[in-house]
Amino acid sequence: MKKNLLLSIFSGLLLWIAWPPTQYTTFFLFVGLVPMLIAMENIIRADVAKKGKKIFATTFIGFFIWNTLCVYWVYNSLKIIGPVAAAPISLIPYSLGPLLMATACWLYYRVRLISNRALSLVALVCFWIGYEYLHQSWDLNFPWMTLGNGFATSHKWVQWYEHTGVYGGTIWIWAINILLFLLYVGLREQQGKATRIKLIIASFLVLVLPLSLSLFRYHSYKEQINPSNIVVAQPNIDPYEKEGIIPIQTQIEALTSLSDSIGQRNTEYFIWPETALSQDMDEDHIYTEVSYLQVRKFLNRFKNANVLTGGETHKFYTKRSTKTASEMPNEPGMFYDRFSSAINIENSSKVQFYHKSRLVPGAESLPFGNTLSFLKPAFEHLGGATGAYGMQTEPTVFYSQSGIGAAPVICFESIWGEWVSKYVKQGAQFIAIITNDGWWENTSGKDQHLDYAKLRAIETRRWVCRSANTGISAFINQRGDIVQQSKWWVRTALKQDINLNSDITFYVQYGDYIPKIASFLAVLGIFMIGLKKGFKH
Structure with missing residues (x-):
């Protein structure tokens, strides 16, 4: 358990090091999730009870570290209400994202109970993108930590966002991390040399092809003079x-x-x-x-x-x-x-x-209407008039x-x-x-x-x-x-x-088609888990 916890913490630190505004460390995004995947695999393979709860708790800690270190500044905007009150309210943006991220990992484990590893990893990506889309759509929206935002300081790498938006970046990060994870698993399980070579080639191509296309687009792009x-x-x-x-x-x-x-x-x-x-x-x-x-x-x-x-x-x-x-x-x-x-x-x-x-939850809008009305006195100190802004x-x-x-x-x-x-x-x-x-x-x-x-x-x-x-x-x-x-x-x-x-780009024309498709598949995956009675395990 301690080893898996350390792996999760290591993932959180790698993702933090890679995150904007830090420059020259963006490449850590391509390996930052590998320790987390290994920790989950260790729990799945271990002879222990309550694996789902252990996966949820272990992954939450790593994601909490990543999120908190990246958006620590939220606390500064709350200091006006005093440190005693600011600290617990800060936990909402610090914790909510990690809770949803850990839920995606828990759902991945549930799919593993009824399917093979490869299909489960595809489901994990869909669950993750589904969480990201939810977190930009509901009343507690805070899409600050969408994985694809991580390339903001290395924008030359993702010129193809004109086709995919930031969710294309989320898929790219997960794809490389998963391939490297499978390469590690192949070595641990002593899989055949041919399989390992295929994974190495796939990892190289998935990294280099999008990067090369982006750099070519960056250097060849010419603005119309207007x-x-x-x-x-x-x-x-x-x-x-x-x-x-x-x-x-x-x-x-x-x-x-x-x-x-x-x-x-x-x-x-x-x-x-x-x-x-x-x-x-x-x-x-x-x-x-x-x-x-x-x-x-x-x-x-x-x-x-x-x-x-x-x-x-x-x-x-x-x-x-x-x-x-x-x-x-x-x-x-x-x-x-x-x-x-x-x-x-x-x-x-x-x-x-x-x-x-797009109003700031708490400061400019009261999430979920009257359900959280008891928080109104605290939120009114955040620089806005809670619940009073139209849109x-x-x-x-x-x-x-x-x-x-x-x-x-x-x-x-x-x-x-x-x-x-x-x-x-x-x-x-x-x-x-x-x-x-x-x-x-x-x-x-x-x-x-x-x-x-x-x-x-x-x-x-x-x-x-x-x-x-x-x-x-x-x-x-x-x-x-x-x-x-x-x-x-x-x-x-x-x-x-x-x-x-x-001119209109492909992304402007079609918007967030990637998370909409992924969210549909995620809901389908949850339905299959229930259908197969995966929740009983």
């Missing part, structure tokens, strides 16, 4: 001082000054970060809001430009028009929604709104007066490849990510968030223009290269001539 001048501003305002301490007019003055310092006559978009307009505004009366008028005054100097910014907005209704609408206190029959919004302002009366749709079911593309389509992606949403691809399918020619990563302080969280944006550029073949309140702001080209980036905790602005693109 320039547009974009400015991103990084005001570097302490997120804990944005509301109530620093006047909103002062914050906007900082943004307009930064933008004006490098703006050009041909600048199409000035992009400001999430909640840059932190004063809550009525969408139906925005033309009288002081913040809006201040932005319009700035745009007088740039007649053809747009300001794409984040802001806090609300709408009032005379009936419950949306599922998220709340009744007005002391005003029966009146309802309202609050939104974390992206707002497009131009030199006309037209204002475009998009309401953040959209489909993305909205912003269009400039000249017809340029921009995808307004707000913070957490940039982790969802398929969601971002929907903007592109609707006509977005570049991606504008607006975020505020200051809650995590100077930790690897902000770096991971930036690195993941590179994968969205590859999947969609769109430039990414990233404006972060306290860093890191950046421009990323269609190959996933960071062309420019700011430093952390620096007030600055960047400008770049990007190339607009209107």
Whole structure:
């Protein structure tokens, strides 16, 4: 048991070493799961009772180590409620993913009871991808640790994400780990030399062919010349001082000054970060809001430009028009929604709104409605208004007066490849990510968030223009290269001539087809386990 536990811990450490933002160690992803597979095989072959429980417990420990070391920064965003309260709440993101990962391994064991090793390993990959897809789809969504995200610092290796999305990376990692595991098993079981040679050749080909194709695609990819001048501003305002301490007019003055310092006559978009307009505004009366008028005054100097910014907005209704609408206190029959919004302002009366749709569980939405309502007092301290944010079911593309389509992606949403691809399918020619990563302080969280944006550029073949309140702001080209980036905790602005693109990639066209197929097969596998009465063992 101790040996298997050490193998599991070793797996967790290998995966952590390989994970972004660490560079030059990505290759450990190809071996990081091998010790875990060996530990599970040891338990399956051992003459012990309750093997399923042992596999679940053993794998959970390794995955918990991997997840916790990679997303330790979640704790920083909770420190405002005090260390005593922050520690247990942090266990939710630290533990939930590993619980689902360990469940996938437990299901693998159940399939081994009714099938051979080869088919069971295929089932394991399906169960794993099924967990990843669930973890991006349900109310407790947190797809940060999807295996395919691990190539974010080695984006040259996965240019074929334009066909598969990050789930292609998950399959690639599992395929090589499984082949190496089978090679180890072959040596331990003294299988024939021919079998070992086949496994060596298969491992080599599965590693080299996708890598070679990707590098060829990277070096041969040429952007169509279709320039547009974009400015991103990084005001570097302490997120804990944005509301109530620093006047909103002062914050906007900082943004307009930064933008004006490098703006050009041909600048199409000035992009400001999430909640840059932190004063809550009525969408139906925005033309009288002081913040809006201040932005319009700035745009007088740039007649053809747009300001794409984040802001806090609300709408009032005379009936419950949306599922998220709340009744007005002391005003029966009146309802309202609050939104974390992206707002497009131009030199006309037209204002475009998009309401953040992938909300942070706890901070911006209450998972599972009233079921977890007892946690509301704790979650209300996380920087949001729990349960009070409305959302959209489909993305909205912003269009400039000249017809340029921009995808307004707000913070957490940039982790969802398929969601971002929907903007592109609707006509977005570049991606504008607006975020505020200051809650995590100077930790690897902000770096991971930036690195993941590179994968969205590859999947969609769109430039990414990233404006972060306290860093890191950046421009990323269609190959996933960071062309420019700011430093952390620096007030600055960047400008770049990007190339607009209107072509549609295979992934944009078909979305997350891989996890949908894998999830179907996973459900089929669970059904077969029950049918064969595997749960009785």
